[in-house]
Amino acid sequence: MTFTIYELAAMQPALLVMIAGLLAVGLDTFVPSKTRIAHAMLCGGGVIAAMAALGSQLYYQRTAIHAFGNMLVLDDMACFLSLAILAATGLVLISSDADTTRRNIGFGEYYGLIMIAASAMMMLVASNDFMTIFVNLEVLSLALYVLTGITRKNPRSNEASVKYLVSGAFATCFFLMGVAFLYGATGTFALSGIREALALGLDSSMARVGLGMVMVGFAFKIGAVPFHMWVPDVYEGAPTSTTAFMSVTVKAAGVGALIRVLLIAAPMRSDLWADLLWWMAVATMVVGNLMALQQTSVKRMLAFSSVAHTGYALVALATMRSTDETFVPEAAASALFYLLTYTFMTLGAFSFLIYMGHELPGKDGTSEWQDAETLSDLAGMADRRPWAAAMMGLFLLSLGGIPPTAGFLGKFYLFAGAIERGHVTIAVIGVMASLVSLYYYLRVIVWMYMKEPMIADEKPHPSVAVVIALAGLATLLIGVMPGAFIAAAEHSIAVLR
Amino acid sequence: MDVRFYLSLAAVLFVTGVYGILTRRNAIGIMLSVELMANALNLNLVAFGRYGAGALGQVFAMFSIALTVTEVVVGLGIVVLLYRSRHDVMVNLASEMKR
């Protein structure tokens, strides 16, 4: 099987990111004088070039590119999610400047791994075949295992890395077993081929088991209950910029790939997966929010809140099959839009924790960096850092779903759509869950605005301020004029069919 | 030979691996269990490919072998780091973070 150069255009944006990442690793290793500027320009250039390639695909090319025997397809949904992933990657690259200098992590490895993970995610959302889905899922997971444990001397980071790896490997095996069963039942790995086989009226238990195991694999990767046990430990132990990166991009990529699998491979068998997703979404919203209530560490609270937000996004997928048994694939658009809003608010909230980092005296005279983690670390920051605290307040209100922020519109669009399709129960549960979530989001704001400061030596990092400002701007922008973004999300799903 | 023999063997291997992951506390033991699961599904892929579905199953199995090995390699690297920081590879002792 040969391919033409034209087909390479389907993976051109991801390739640009990958090459920039590899060059960053090479630069760090083989060029003696290591400058941060060179890395930043290289990786930033890669991200911008990939964005430009995606933009030209969206505005000039317009038709989807099917490449490599329809294994990869660069359509509007892939472009939409790739742009969200690239935006998050760009912001994380800026904010990880703080983490790498403070903790003395090699720039080349850190930036290179982030770029490789981003490129794998971009190819994952463009994957139209279980073979490419598997390879990209694995490449991004491998990069993230290493990123989690990249602060090598830190026992918490090591532990987080081991836990992530063990649960991730477990999930991969489940996913692959499901793929093997689907292959046994249908004789193909291509999503469209599986759809054709299922459309012929194939109804073997093997296909059901296969689809179920594939969904378990995805649920592990995006951290949906009951497969969320690794999330809090991993998110807490990883360097905060890594946490920010994986909490937003893995969900965007994983949910994107899940949407593609459900909509292309098994749309007419929604009776097989809709109920499963319904229960998973409800459990994820409830458990995520209830666990987040009990946390005193803000980082851990945000980890559980990201579990809860996975649940909100899953509501859209679970209600694609409306109560009068019709299948409404357009519903997935609200999940895409929600993922976009979630990207900026979560990234901003985690970046604020990096911004407020301070130095802890270590055992042997050295000092160790500690990002703001507990509520007391943030107490009274509104007086000393009014702008940053205001931005953090904006992110938290957006996460809680207060207008006029992006988070409100995301949730509104999601739950209104669910009610429209007759799923009132899940919408009510979702609204109740986000009311509960307001308690712990507002608690942070109360500590920031109404308590006396408890630490005096926080050392804000200027580049993180840029990230906070950009993320805040995006959160407000999507909140005030969501029309273009919602239209883009709806168009992405409409093209998918 | 029937494809069911291969599927049964793969099921036994897979369940052994799952049991190992759930009960083992030694990180190396967990890696071994992951490999068992991976081999079970490779066996499934190859068996399905051989009995009907075509050569694609073998191709997928090759990718799966390469990538699961990479995963185990990264895992062992991380375990070595864990050993250096706490001189033990028991995962249940690794609890720096609160429950």
Next chain:
Amino acid sequence: MVWAQVAIYLLIVTCLGLGMSYTGYFFLAPSRPRALKQEAYECGVPQMAGSRERFSVRFYLIAIMFILFDIETVFLIPWAVLYKQLGVPGLVEIGIFFAVLGFGLAYLWRRGGLEWD
């Protein structure tokens, strides 16, 4: 009932074999144990140390790298088998694969992953 005959035959053969070996072991063979005889057989040379000591972590690292580069060649075999059909495009693809793999090796080398100390 051919299987019953086979079963009886197997039973007799097993009893006969076990009986002969145990008769030889308990009644016929001379038994003069010495310390040297109790040791594990180490190709005829005296043992240097017990076999249950811990290995240095460096062996792990070398073994890990070996496995990694060893397994990646799994993609070489199909290419080599279909070398003629794949032609120049196949050569280019495997070249890219090898370039990335070689980059990994160079990185490892440069970072001191191959140094013993």
